[in-house]
Amino acid sequence: MKHEHAAIVLDFSANGIGIIRSLARKGIDVYAFDTEQPYRIGKSRLATCGICPSPLTQEKELLEFLSDFAKQFQVKPVLYAGADDYVGFISKYRKTLDEFFLFLLPSHSLLETVLDKHKAYELAIQHNIPCPKTFFPNNQDELEEAIATIEFPCILKPVTGHEFRKKVNKKAIVMKDAAQLRKEYQSYRENGKLLVQEIIPGDNDCFYKVATFYDDQMKLLGLFSLQKNHQFPADFGTGAHVVSKRIPELIQKCLPFFEAIQLKGIGMAEFKKDPRDNVYKFIEINPRFWLTHSLTEPAGVHFVYMYYLYVTGQHVEPQLEQKDGIKWIYGVRYFLTFLQKRKRGEMTFRTFWKGCKGKKEYALFAWNDPMPFIRSTWSHLKNSWKRKRKEDRHA
Template sequence: MNHKAVILGNNYYIGLSTIRSLGAEGVHTVAVDYSEEDRYGAASKYCSESLLVPHYKTDTEGFINALIDYAKKQADKPVLIPCHDTYLEVIDAHLNKIKEYYLIPQTEQGLATRVMNKDTLHALATEHGVRVPETVRIHEPNFHDRVENEIKYPCLVKPFDSPSFVATFRKKIFKVHNREELDEALAMAKDADLEVFVQRIIPGFDDHMYTFDAYLNQESKITHWTTCQKLRQYPINFGASVYTIQKFTPELFDIGSKFLEGIGYKGFAEIEFKKDEETGEFYLIEINARITNFNHLLYKVGLNFPYITYREMIGAPLEPKSVTETTNRAFWYGYEDALAVKDYIKSGQLKTSEVVKSLFRPKAYAIWSISDPKPAVAFMKTRLGKLFGGRKKARR
């Protein structure tokens, strides 16, 4: 296998998991970042090569040119795998140019951005008959009345562009309980020049969050898939997965496969659903158009999505496979799960006994690996440095 795999974004465990998933199969992996800071993924023994490039936002042209210059030096086209939404947005915006030099599953420029953007995703889902939570846009007539009577409080103020919102506010949404809080949230979004909308909260605890994880080939047909259930998130209720189990939920295949194939999607995608605890109906919440947070869990249950992507891109696709039984294996990001558990218990949403009971499962860890410990050591050094560095500053 002479094609290298270029992984964008290794200062988070998605990049680390991708490097491990590919390196374990003998693929030459290249960790690409804009800074040495916190890039613990590049510390993996499965990282074959490390590269620094200009920042994808502050010097987008330099970033794209650096990627192209690297690819030009290779004997065979590398496979490009973005592991963060912001990288994916930039690659998607320049897809027609960059795909001349890299192997990339998605061939339609703009489609990845359309499924990441909440407004265009809402329209696509509605067009294809997929349920989405009721929504009111801020410029619609009788906005406040509709929020109060149709959406009802509490409700969510959500961004169209999630990566920019998270980068600004360090959270995915604003939860508001009355008109005063709503207007305050809207003002904050306006000041940050971010477009938002208001959405109904689908009733149900965090364990009502499910995912459909799938790979679609170049004919936009699903070849590999499974389903999972989130148990805990951080920040709690509206955050990223920190404890998730693989659980077979056949209804999600029926909904998710029809939708992804219907829009002509290619490559890996993860659809997040929430199950309404009152009606049992599934609502599409969002789509991750890049490798997911709990990629290592999927790897452990037999679906190596980075390698599935790599093999199809080099013209040697793997045999189709689906995991249609419940393995009960769990993904665990212990560092943030500890923070989440503290908040769940403090808010009365979980009991300590429930948390302890949930942990008795075979696990796929976000960072720790006994056979590849250096990334975990690098991660802890950084966290301890920030912790004690912050305390020193406070004492001064």
């Protein structure tokens, strides 16, 4: 295989670090960029790293930065995005960026739809994909209609999470009763549109994901599924401990859906299995590499490298079978989730330790690239300590 094309990775979260390391193992030259704070925590010795303008607040500057940077290469570099902010930016300016980079995304209209939870919900319903009971109130009357129908506790979520979390760093807010929802809805609404959704019962291990890589003609090149064991924060968060697991019945539901909406490139859908009726219910779609994607390589489905080969015009052998039972562990988040669950009597140290055993892939820990793990662990522990002090003061 030829590796003369460099790779540009936009993102220094564990997602971006996973892309960097996967490419570096193949001997590909990697350059990685993000805004200042993620750069300070995530910069890796396996890539040439730097700070770039924000895709949210400095679009023109970022477009100029990337265009100028790409001009130094004799052949177009491959462009990877590890966060919704960057995916949205690349899609918006795809005509200009296509002159300098190689990448594959679904249509701009589809991308805008799946990044908006209201539109994504309507898309799922249109294609007969079961969803949790969800409301999108735009005023007080519509909020009262939701309150009259939904069961409490419920959750309040931003419609466009990647933009909302720049102002309020919360993925979902639990509303214990109608009084709390009435009281807090308006203050959160000032930061963006919101949805009110039922809480599907069941622990973290009721969450499942199906990921695909379709080429430009919608030929399936990569297929992978997983089960979440623990997430961070413990109640509503992102994966902290997941395991590769083939879920045939969910795959059979997802593939026709993805093909109908033309989800080309990298895509991933998350579902939660409702123990009340044993139905998988739609949570969200990510049209990009997702946080736990580095699990796919040891499981035999090399998404990052297949993407590189495809967009550089090389032969890609489809990888549609996976190895099950391989764990992905985000060490510090798994530990903090364990502390929270142990305090509530939901997890023992024996269970935690058992989760660390067996074949696994770490989100950040690597002997040949230790600093992202060290800096992220310190940042998480420091922030956890600050939250604990704040809670103690309020108590």
